Amino acid sequence: MFDLSAIMSCLTICLDTTTLARLSVIVPAMLAMTGRVTMLGISRWAEEGGSYRTVQRFFNTAIEWEKVHWCFFCHCFSHIGGVFIIAIDETVITKAGWKTYGLDRFFSSIYGKPVRGLSFYAISLVSTKWRISFPIMVKQVIRSEEELNQKEQKDSESKKKRGRGRPKGSTNTNKADVELPPYLCSIQSMLKKVQSLIGTTISIKYAVLDGAFGNNNAVQMVLRCHMHIISKLKRTSALYFPYTGPYSGRGAKRKYGDKLDYNNIPRKYLRETTIEEWIRAEIYQMTMLSKSFARKLNVVIIVKTNLKTGARTHVILFSSDPDLDYAKLIDYYKLRFQIEFNFRDAKQYWGLEDFMNVTEIPIDNAVNLAFFMVNVSHALIAGVRRYNPSFSVQDLKAYFRGSRYVRETLKLLPQKPDPILIQEIFYRITKIGSINVG
Numbered sequence: 223m224f225d226l227s228a229i230m231s232c233l234t235i236c237l238d239t240t241t242l243a244r245l246s247v248i249v250p251a252m253l254a255m256t257g258r259v260t261m262l263g264i265s266r267w268a269e270e271g272g273s274y275r276t277v278q279r280f281f282n283t284a285i286e287w288e289k290v291h292w293c294f295f296c297h298c299f300s301h302i303g304g305v306f307i308i309a310i311d312e313t314v315i316t317k318a319g320w321k322t323y324g325l326d327r328f329f330s331s332i333y334g335k336p337v338r339g340l341s342f343y344a345i346s347l348v349s350t351k352w353r354i355s356f357p358i359m360v361k362q363v364i365r366s367e368e369e370l371n372q373k374e375q376k377d378s379e380s381k382k383k384r385g386r387g388r389p390k391g392s393t394n395t396n397k398a399d400v401e402l403p404p405y406l407c408s409i410q411s412m413l414k415k416v417q418s419l420i421g422t423t424i425s426i427k428y429a430v431l432d433g434a435f436g437n438n439n440a441v442q443m444v445l446r447c448h449m450h451i452i453s454k455l456k457r458t459s460a461l462y463f464p465y466t467g468p469y470s471g472r473g474a475k476r477k478y479g480d481k482l483d484y485n486n487i488p489r490k491y492l493r494e495t496t497i498e499e500w501i502r503a504e505i506y507q508m509t510m511l512s513k514s515f516a517r518k519l520n521v522v523i524i525v526k527t528n529l530k531t532g533a534r535t536h537v538i539l540f541s542s543d544p545d546l547d548y549a550k551l552i553d554y555y556k557l558r559f560q561i562e563f564n565f566r567d568a569k570q571y572w573g574l575e576d577f578m579n580v581t582e583i584p585i586d587n588a589v590n591l592a593f594f595m596v597n598v599s600h601a602l603i604a605g606v607r608r609y610n611p612s613f614s615v616q617d618l619k620a621y622f623r624g625s626r627y628v629r630e631t632l633k634l635l636p637q638k639p640d641p642i643l644i645q646e647i648f649y650r651i652t653k654i655g656s657i658n659v660g
Contacts, residue, residue: 224621226250229601232297236289244280247272252572252595253622259573259592267626284583287590288359291597292419295347295356298601300423304351307554308416308429308449309561310409312363314341315575323582324364342589343409345416346561347424350553354600355560357593359416361408362586369404397438397516406443413447428452428543430558438515441542450543452554457484459538461510461521478511484536487523493548502527507548522548567599568592571615612658624652 226249233242247268252259255267261281265274314330316339328341341363346355402410413429420426429444433454444451455461463479470476487506494505506523519540527534539555568574572595577588599615606613628651632638639647 224602224605226598226602229294229298229598232293233290236286236293241280241283241285243271244276244283248277248280248591249595249598250622250626252591253598253619254626256623258576260576260578263576269626281579281584281587283587285587285590287586287594288415288419290590290594291356291358294594294597294601295358296423298597298604299349299356302349302352304349306424306426307348307350307452307557308413308426309346309348309355309558310343310413310429310431310435311558311561311565312341312343313565313574315339315569319580322580323585324362326365328363340585343412344561344564344593345412346564347426348430348557348560350557353557353560355557355564356597356600357561357564358419359412360590360593361412362589363405363408366404397514398442400439400442400516402439402443406439410443410447413444413449417447428541428546428554430554432558436540441515441517445542450541450546452539452541452546452551452558454555455512455521455538455540457536457538459512461512461519461538464509464511464518478513482510484523484525485534487525497529500529502529505548505552507551509544517542518544520544520546520551522551524552564593564596567596567615571599571619572596610658614658617656617658620654620656621652624648624654627651 227246230242230246230249233245237245247270248264251264251268251272255263257263261277262274265272265277268277314328314332314337316330316337317325318338319325322340324340325338326341327336327338329335330337330339343361343363344357345359346357348355417426427450429447429449430452431440431444433456435451436453436455440453441451461482463482465476465479467476467479491506491508492504493507496503504525504527506525508521508523509518510521511518520543522539523536524539525534525536539551541551565574569592572592574589574592577585577592579585579588599618602618603613603615625648628644628648632644638644
C-alpha cells in the first residue's frame with residue numbers, strides 16, 4: 223500500500239549512503255511507534271540496523287536539511303502545479319533544564335506569555351491548489367549578546383518620558399531605507415537561501431506572515447527579497463486616503479487625505495456582501511496610506527455585523543502589491559494557517575516537543591526530522607486520499623504499527639500462512655487504532 227523506498231530514493235543526491243541508510247530505518251520506526259519520539263523510543267521501534275547507537279550517530283551527523291526538504295518536495299510534489307506562496311512563522315516549544323542550546327524565554331501564543339524553551343523560524347511552501355503547506359527550511363532562534371543589549375537599551379529608552387513635539391535637531395528619515403532588526407535579518411537570510419534553492423523551478427510572488435509582522439520593517443524585508451508581503455494590521459491602525467485635492471501653492475505637496483473611519487467606510491469601496499445566520503459580512507478594498515509605512519498599501523477590510531444585536535467588528539488585511547485582487551488576498555492569508563498545521567503535526571506525531579537533545583547539531587536534526595516527517599506523511603497520505611478523502615495521520619500511523627505487529631508475528635510461525643490469509647491478517651490488524659479506514 224505504501225512504498226517508502228520509492229519516495230525516499232530521491233535523497234541519494236543530498237545525503238551520503240550511510241546517513242540515508244540510517245534515515246531509511248528511522249522513518250518507518252517513527253511511522254509505527256507510540257509514545258514520546260526520542261532517540262531511545264525510535265531505537266525500540268526500529269527494525270534491523272536501527273540500534274540506539276545507530277540512531278545516536280544519525281542525530282550527531284551534520285545534515286543540510288533545507289536541501290533534503292527541497293529534494294523530497296521536488297520528487298513528491300512538483301507535479302501539483304498551480305500557484306505557490308511562501309508562509310513564514312515562528313514556533314516555540316517548552317524545555318526545562320539549563321544546558322540546552324539556545325534555551326531562553328520566548329513569547330508563546332499558546333500560553334499567552336513568555337515561556338522558557340526554544341524558538342524556531344519556519345518557511346513553508348503552500349500550494350493554493352492542494353491547500354497544504356510543505357516545510358522547506360527551519361532555523362533555531364539564537365539571540366546574540368548584541369541583540370539582548372539592544373533590547374535592554376530600547377526598553378530603558380521607552381520608559382523615559384519625552385516632551386511634546388518633535389525632538390530638537392531630528393531630521394526626516396526615509397522609511398524605505400530602514401535598518402532591519404536582528405530577527406528580521408535572520409528571516410531575510412533564510413528567505414534568500416530558500417529563493418536560491420528554488421531558483422526558477424517555481425515562481426513565487428507572495429510571502430504571507432501573521433499580524434506580528436504587520437509593520438514597515440517586515441514589508442521592507444520582503445520587498446528586498448523581490449517579493450510582495452501579505453499580512454494583517456491592528457484593528458486600531460490609523461489609515462489615510464491619498465490626498466487628491468488642489469495644491470495650496472506653497473510648501474510640499476500634501477500627501478495624506480482624510481483619516482479612515484472604520485464605522486463609516488465609503489460604500490464605493492464595497493466589493494462583496496454576504497449574510498449567514500444573522501451575520502452580515504462586508505468586504506472593502508482600497509488603496510490607503512499609513513504614516514508608519516513607506517508606501518501605499520492595498521488594504522482589504524472585512525467588517526462583520528450581528529444584525530440582531532448590532533455588534534460590529536473588523537479585520538484589516540493588506541498587501542504591498544497594489545494589483546492583488548481582494549478575493550486572492552483573503553484566500554492567500556487564510557492559507558497562511560496551513561503552516562500552523564505543520565507545527566501541530568510535528569508536535570503531536572513527530573516529536574517536536576519530545577526530543578531530549580541538548581547540543582546544537584542533535585537539536586537541529588531532531589527538529590528538522592519532525593518537519594521532514596510532516597512532508598513524508600503528506601506524500602504517503604496523498605495517494606490514499608484519492609479514494610478515502612478523510613484518511614489522516616492517525617490512520618497512517620495505525621497502518622504502519624499494525625504492519626510491524628504482523629511482520630513480527632509471522633516470524634514466529636513455524637510455517638508461512640497462505641498469501642490470501644496473510645493479506646486478510648494485514649487488513650484486520652492495520653485497522654486497529656485507525657479512525658477513517660473502512
